[in-house]
Amino acid sequence: MALLELRGLHKRFGGLHAVNDVSFGVERGLIKAVIGPNGAGKTTLFNLITGTVPASGGQVLFAESDISRKKPHQIASLGLARTFQNIKLFSDMSVLENVMVGLHVRSRTGFIGSMLRMPAGRREERRLRVQALQLLDRLGLSDFADCEATSLAFGQQRAVELARAMALQPSLLLLDEPAAGLNIYETAEVGRLISSIREQGVTVLLVEHDMSLVMDISDEVVVLSFGKKIAEDVPQSIQQNDEVIRVYLGE
Amino acid sequence: MTLELFIQYLFAGITYGSIYAIVAIGFNIIYNTTGIINFAQGEFVMLGGMISISLLPVLGLPLAIVAAVVITMIFGALLEICFIRWLVNPGVLRMIIITIGLSILTREAALHIWGESIHSLPYFVGNEITSVTIAGARISPQVLWVVGACGCMVIILSIFFQTTSVGRDMRACAANRTAATLCGINTRNMVTLSFMLSAGIGALAGCVVSPITSTAYDNGTGLAIKGFTVAILGGLGNSMAAVGAGLLLGIIEAFSVHIIPLAFQDAIAISLLLLILFIRPHGLFGSRSAGLKEF
Amino acid sequence: MRRLLPICLLIGAVVAVQLVTEVSDTRYYLTQLTMAAYYCLLIIGLSVLMGYAGQISLGHAGFFAIGGYLSAALTTHNLIEYNQAGLVQALQQLGLLVSTQDIYGSSLLVVAPWAAALAAVCAAALIAWLLGIPVLKLKGHYLAMATLGFGIIVYRVALASSYFGEADGISEVPPFQLPFGLAVSGDFSARVENYYIAWGVLIIGLILLRNLIDSRVGRALRAIHAAPEAAEAMGVDTARFKLKVFVISAVYAAVAGVFLTHYNGGIGPSEAGVMKSVRYVAIVAVGGMANLNGALLMGVVLSFMSLRGVFGTYDDAVFGLILIVIMLFAPKGVLSLNPLARVRATIGRRRLSREGG
Ligand SMILES: Nc1ncnc2c1ncn2[C@@H]1O[C@H](COP(=O)(O)OP(=O)(O)OP(=O)(O)O)[C@@H](O)[C@H]1O
Ligand SMILES: [Mg+2]
Numbered sequence: 001m002a003l004l005e006l007r008g009l010h011k012r013f014g015g016l017h018a019v020n021d022v023s024f025g026v027e028r029g030l031i032k033a034v035i036g037p038n039g040a041g042k043t044t045l046f047n048l049i050t051g052t053v054p055a056s057g058g059q060v061l062f063a064e065s066d067i068s069r070k071k072p073h074q075i076a077s078l079g080l081a082r083t084f085q086n087i088k089l090f091s092d093m094s095v096l097e098n099v100m101v102g103l104h105v106r107s108r109t110g111f112i113g114s115m116l117r118m119p120a121g122r123r124e125e126r127r128l129r130v131q132a133l134q135l136l137d138r139l140g141l142s143d144f145a146d147c148e149a150t151s152l153a154f155g156q157q158r159a160v161e162l163a164r165a166m167a168l169q170p171s172l173l174l175l176d177e178p179a180a181g182l183n184i185y186e187t188a189e190v191g192r193l194i195s196s197i198r199e200q201g202v203t204v205l206l207v208e209h210d211m212s213l214v215m216d217i218s219d220e221v222v223v224l225s226f227g228k229k230i231a232e233d234v235p236q237s238i239q240q241n242d243e244v245i246r247v248y249l250g251e
Numbered sequence: 252m253t254l255e256l257f258i259q260y261l262f263a264g265i266t267y268g269s270i271y272a273i274v275a276i277g278f279n280i281i282y283n284t285t286g287i288i289n290f291a292q293g294e295f296v297m298l299g300g301m302i303s304i305s306l307l308p309v310l311g312l313p314l315a316i317v318a319a320v321v322i323t324m325i326f327g328a329l330l331e332i333c334f335i336r337w338l339v340n341p342g343v344l345r346m347i348i349i350t351i352g353l354s355i356l357t358r359e360a361a362l363h364i365w366g367e368s369i370h371s372l373p374y375f376v377g378n379e380i381t382s383v384t385i386a387g388a389r390i391s392p393q394v395l396w397v398v399g400a401c402g403c404m405v406i407i408l409s410i411f412f413q414t415t416s417v418g419r420d421m422r423a424c425a426a427n428r429t430a431a432t433l434c435g436i437n438t439r440n441m442v443t444l445s446f447m448l449s450a451g452i453g454a455l456a457g458c459v460v461s462p463i464t465s466t467a468y469d470n471g472t473g474l475a476i477k478g479f480t481v482a483i484l485g486g487l488g489n490s491m492a493a494v495g496a497g498l499l500l501g502i503i504e505a506f507s508v509h510i511i512p513l514a515f516q517d518a519i520a521i522s523l524l525l526l527i528l529f530i531r532p533h534g535l536f537g538s539r540s541a542g543l544k545e546f
Numbered sequence: 547m548r549r550l551l552p553i554c555l556l557i558g559a560v561v562a563v564q565l566v567t568e569v570s571d572t573r574y575y576l577t578q579l580t581m582a583a584y585y586c587l588l589i590i591g592l593s594v595l596m597g598y599a600g601q602i603s604l605g606h607a608g609f610f611a612i613g614g615y616l617s618a619a620l621t622t623h624n625l626i627e628y629n630q631a632g633l634v635q636a637l638q639q640l641g642l643l644v645s646t647q648d649i650y651g652s653s654l655l656v657v658a659p660w661a662a663a664l665a666a667v668c669a670a671a672l673i674a675w676l677l678g679i680p681v682l683k684l685k686g687h688y689l690a691m692a693t694l695g696f697g698i699i700v701y702r703v704a705l706a707s708s709y710f711g712e713a714d715g716i717s718e719v720p721p722f723q724l725p726f727g728l729a730v731s732g733d734f735s736a737r738v739e740n741y742y743i744a745w746g747v748l749i750i751g752l753i754l755l756r757n758l759i760d761s762r763v764g765r766a767l768r769a770i771h772a773a774p775e776a777a778e779a780m781g782v783d784t785a786r787f788k789l790k791v792f793v794i795s796a797v798y799a800a801v802a803g804v805f806l807t808h809y810n811g812g813i814g815p816s817e818a819g820v821m822k823s824v825r826y827v828a829i830v831a832v833g834g835m836a837n838l839n840g841a842l843l844m845g846v847v848l849s850f851m852s853l854r855g856v857f858g859t860y861d862d863a864v865f866g867l868i869l870i871v872i873m874l875f876a877p878k879g880v881l882s883l884n885p886l887a888r889v890r891a892t893i894g895r896r897r898l899s900r901e902g903g
Contacts, residue, residue, distance in 0.1 A: 052778070052779070071778070072775075072778035072779055073778050073779075073781050073782055073784070076778070076779055076780060076781035077781045081780075088773045089772075089773065090772040090776065090777070091772045091773070092768065093765070097768075101765055101766060101769045101777065104766055104780050104782055109761060109762045111758065111763055111790050111794065114757055114761030114763045114764065115754040115757050116754070117761075121761065121762075124762070125761065164780065168780060342877075343687065344596075345873050347690045348827065348831060349870055349873045349874065351604070351690075351827075352828075352868075352870035353866075355863070355866030355869070358862075359862050359863035359866060476691065476698060479691050514702060514706030515703070517699070518702060518703075521695035521696070521699050525696075528680055
């Protein structure tokens with residue numbers, strides 16, 4: 001069975017059907033892209049999967065278990081990480097600390113342990129620091145480890161968000177427009193990065209407007225329009241799909 | 252319980268309940284235009300009572316009340332103009348703290364002006380022992396004044412909001428502030444106006460209830476808590492529901508005298524508040540999605 | 547080392563102050579400094595709740611009072627007439643009770659101060675937890691009102707129950723014996739000793755909170771404050787973290803209540819008043835919400851001034867005014883008002899806008 005399985009997922013905002021009866025699956029080890037015009041409901045779909053927004057109907061299955069009623073933090077701890085379309089880094093915290101928050105579910109020191117600075121807690125803290133630095137190193141961010149995260153350039157902030165999500169060691173990674181606002185070199189870099197993430201065995205579901213990136217890296221594409229799924233196929237066939245062309249070019 | 256006693260309790264409940272409802276509506280008016288809960292709401296009621304009591308010897312009862320309402324309205328407007336209007340994007344925490352500070356300053360000023368002792372207006376008609384008989388129960392006519400005044404305020408307010416253009420502008424402001432601004436409504440003045448309105452109705456309520464409950468400098472906090480309970484009970488921002496919720500709380504309190512010692516009466520409202528916040532934070536009558544938008 | 551430096555400085559300052567009072571023959575200041583230290587314990591706990599967890603509590607005087615009142619009531623109410631009751635006997639067997647004689651020579655059987663203190667603090671923690679479950683789901687105004695309501699309930703209960711002495715409160719609370727022959731008491735001869743006990747307790751409390759903030763938990767709290775949605779997406783259970791911080795800050799308040807009550811030898815309903823809670827919020831706000839050192843400094847200074855009666859009958863008004871002025875002009879606390887930095891920032895902005903335009 002697929003790693004992630006959406007069944008008749010539905011979300012109404014008042015009279016607006018932001019996500020309308022959407023079903024598809026994401027197989028393990030694939031990169032799957034969700035595309036669609038502005039306002040098609042892509043971000044809402046992500047919010048439904050991660051539990052940020054309660055669904056009006058339908059089911060989300062992750063690794064065979066129903067996560068539709070779970071809270072965001074529970075879903076995250078099952079190994080489902082995400083980034084945000086409008087970057088949501090922790091301000092007033094360094095890049096390193098941001099990534100260390102990503103390691104939250106991979107660590108356990110609690111309130112009492114922290115207050116008393118137990119040896120186990122200090123060991124864990126050192127481990128988190130090392131792991132976070134390694135991650136930053138892999139993404140070429142180690143020079144910025146001690147900078148305040150929100151003071152970085154836009155592209156670097158996106159990279160920090162990605163590092164933070166990867167710190168969670170997810171089995172499924174949701175990326176909401178990872179290349180938005182980046183130049184072509186940075187976009188190409190992001191493409192390589194996503195492919196390398198997949199090489200590590202992480203399944204990726206991404207929303208992206210940059211078609212060349214989508215066609216380059218993804219194995220499958222889902223097209224949303226006005227909340228409805230209008231197509232799902234491999235990239236080459238999507239490009240030939242009449243309905244998709246109509247939606248994108250207008251009638 | 253005899254029918255007579257029952258009616259007596261009922262009217263006591265309705266009296267207090269009307270005041271709670273007015274305080275709750277005051278909360279709602281300001282909340283709707285600004286998204287702020289004005290913690291100084293109870294102070295308006297206290298001020299109305301105190302000012303009218305001070306002016307009574309000079310102006311006589313009717314004019315003293317009118318003057319008290321007007322002065323409190325000006326006071327409300329000044330609060331908004333001096334402390335709230337010019338803040339750019341204040342956070343909720345900041346607004347809470349500012350209005351709390353305002354309520355403390357108002358109260359402390361009242362303490363220094365009027366002292367610690369309790370004051371009260373005379374009964375509008377007759378005195379403490381004058382009564383009218385309703386269904387065999389003896390009710391003070393002042394109770395009818397309170398209920399009548401609060402009822403009139405609710406009716407006038409709803410007419411104001413439904414039919415006058417200023418009222419409609421205020422509602423537009425409540426529904427969507429940005430859109431209202433774009434439509435050329437001066438939202439800032441609407442906010443000032445909402446403070447004036449809340450202050451005015453609070454002050455009038457403070458005047459009519461003063462003969463029954465007396466007025467002391469520290470009345471405000473208790474009233475604010477109960478008014479807030481009622482506002483939440485009815486669903487924040489929903490003034491018609493607040494009337495029902497106010498009466499409900501007043502009546503529950505009145506009848507609970509039988510079971511719970513008087514000293515713990517405040518605890519009822521607060522426990523109710525906590526209970527409501529726990530199970531239905533959007534209010535008894537509100538819908539789940541509408542109630543908590545600002546938070 | 548960097549962690550220890552501020553603490554060492556603080557210890558140095560505490561000792562220096564005591565020596566100065568010794569030399570200048572102003573030992574009477576130590577009394578208020580001792581009391582201020584206990585209030586500060588509450589204030590740093592509240593500072594973590596407000597500054598790091600972003601939650602406001604207008605009911606912290608309630609937790610202080612729960613600590614103080616329970617401890618006072620348990621250590622003063624004579625259980626001798628219930629001598630035969632099974633529960634009392636069981637407590638006695640466990641060594642939780644002490645028998646003494648009062649000044650008139652009649653025998654007293656009361657709960658041992660340490661057991662009373664433990665019970666009081668646990669009660670506060672439990673109540674905070676129960677209150678926190680519904681209340682911390684709420685934000686902003688709701689939380690403020692709910693905690694305010696809780697504070698009022700505590701105040702009314704203290705004022706209305708004869709067990710808590712009604713308007714008079716509870717007096718003649720016995721000293722609290724600590725290890726090493728120390729005792730928390732208002733005894734004249736133990737003034738210096740108590741000054742050091744109070745500041746010792748405060749410094750320990752401070753170190754624990756510092757540790758908390760610099761840890762995984764503290765990071766998660768700051769993350770919740772900065773971007774709650776992202777924190778949730780990283781697996782931080784925001785509701786639970788907030789609840790735990792709430793309980794911890796309530797425990798700090800209760801501990802402060804216990805110690806101060808034994809130091810003063812009594813407690814009255816004014817300690818539970820709403821104005822007290824507001825005052826604590828004011829002090830945290832002046833110190834700069836997420837700034838333990840600022841909260842500590844302002845806590846000592848303002849509590850000390852208030853206790854010495856500097857503000858006279860305007861005591862409450864001063865704190866109301868502080869709240870407004872700070873929130874209007876320096877919402878990050880007075881310590882953020884670094885004039886030099888301001889000037890530099892303004893100049894920088896000018897230059898930027900000139901270059902931009
Ligand atoms: N919280 C909300 N309340 C009401 N409407 C919403 C809410 N969130 C999204 N919408 C609406 O749902 C629709 C889908 O929005 P969504 O953000 O999911 O689109 P999107 O596909 O991500 O678009 P974009 O490409 O611009 O990011 C839009 O019409 C949007 O206005
Ligand atoms: Mg989107």
